[in-house]
Structures are given as structure tokens and as C-alpha cells.
Amino acid sequence: MKKFVFPIIAGTFATLTIGVLAYLGSITNSVLWLMAPFGATVVLVFGVPKSPRAQPKNVIFGHLLTAFIGVLFVEYVGVAPWSLAIATGLAVTIMLLTNTTHPPAGANPMVIMLAGQSWAFLFNPVLIGACVIVGLGLILNKLRTSYFESSD
Numbered sequence: 001m002k003k004f005v006f007p008i009i010a011g012t013f014a015t016l017t018i019g020v021l022a023y024l025g026s027i028t029n030s031v032l033w034l035m036a037p038f039g040a041t042v043v044l045v046f047g048v049p050k051s052p053r054a055q056p057k058n059v060i061f062g063h064l065l066t067a068f069i070g071v072l073f074v075e076y077v078g079v080a081p082w083s084l085a086i087a088t089g090l091a092v093t094i095m096l097l098t099n100t101t102h103p104p105a106g107a108n109p110m111v112i113m114l115a116g117q118s119w120a121f122l123f124n125p126v127l128i129g130a131c132v133i134v135g136l137g138l139i140l141n142k143l144r145t146s147y148f149e150s151s152d
Contacts, residue, residue, distance in 0.1 A: 006144070010046040013140045017042055017133055021125070033125050035111055037063070038133065040104035045137040049144075053102055056134045060127070062102025066091035067126040070112030071119055079113045087113060 018038065025033035041063070044054040052058065073079070073087045087109035095101040112121060 007047075009140065009144065013046045013136055014042040017046075017136045020136070021129055021132060030124075032121065033129060035108075035125050035129065037104040037107045037111065038125075038129055040107075041102070041130070041133055044102070044104065045133055046140060049137060049141050054137075056138070058100050058102040059134050059137075060130045061098065061100040062095050062105035063108060063126050063130045064122065065094050065098065065100060066105040066108035067112055067122050069094065070109035071117060071121060073109065074113055074116055074118070079116070084110055084113055 018034070021033040021038065041059060044051055045059060048054055069087050069091045073083055077083050077087075088106065091109050092106055095105065108126070
């Protein structure tokens with residue numbers, strides 16, 4: 001039974017999390033509560049929560065650092081095929097050097113550069129969205145730990 005419960009709970013929390021972010025966007029008339037890499041983030045946070053790449057530090061700082069690089073390139077370098085490549089490579093390097101590797105965040109420079117986002121994007125959706133995902137992930141993991149440890 002547990003074999004089926006875990007994926008259902010993980011999927012439910014992924015749905016809830018993206019739903020919360022989408023709802024916040026709808027009531028503020030802004031799509032800036034969501035970004036595509038969050039879809040992959042919820043897979044890691046809810047589906048493989050023990051992965052080093054799904055830990056709060058990795059989720060929050062991985063997204064924040066790589067988003068910073070994307071905005072930095074938009075503001076000071078420009079968007080071209082070569083700058084998209086350099087920004088993405090730099091994002092990977094920074095995550096590895098800071099031990100904050102979060103694979104979905106590797107897409108942030110491209111997403112941000114192609115959309116021409118500004119510094120405000122670092123706060124919303126990047127920081128707020130990552131914190132919402134982490135917060136709900138911590139709640140789920142507490143519930144999951146209680147359920148799976150108590151019924152063994």
C-alpha cells in the first residue's frame with residue numbers, strides 16, 4: 001500500500017504547490033509567481049526529497065544564484081546565442097562551487113534572459129516561489145516521515 005501512497009501524496013503536494021503559486025499570481029494579476037523550472041523543482045522536492053539536489057539550501061540558493069546570473073546578463077551583457085551559453089555555463093559553475101546544485105535552476109539564466117526579466121524577478125517569483133516550494137516540502141516530509149515511520 002505504501003508503494004502507491006508515496007507517489008499520490010507527492011503528486012498532490014506538487015499540485016497544491018503549483019496551485020498556490022498560480023493562485024497568488026491570479027489574485028495579484030501577475031504571472032510572476034511561476035516560472036517553468038519550478039515544475040522540475042517540485043519533482044525533486046516532493047518526489048525524491050532525500051536527494052542532495054532537493055534540499056532547501058540547494059533549491060533556494062540554486063534558483064537565486066542562477067537567476068541573478070540571468071538578470072545580470074540581461075542588464076549588462078545582452079541576450080545572444082553566445083551569452084545564453086556563457087550564462088548557463090556560469091550558472092552551473094557557480095552552483096557547483098557553492099555546493100548549491102539544483103538541476104532545474106540550470107534553466108533560469110535562459111528563461112530570464114529570453115523573457116528579458118529585471119532585478120525584481122529575483123524576489124518574485126524566484127525567492128518567494130522557491131521558499132513556498134521548500135516550505136510545503138518541509139510540511140510534506142514531516143507528514144511523510146510520521147506516516148511511514150509510524151506504520152512500520
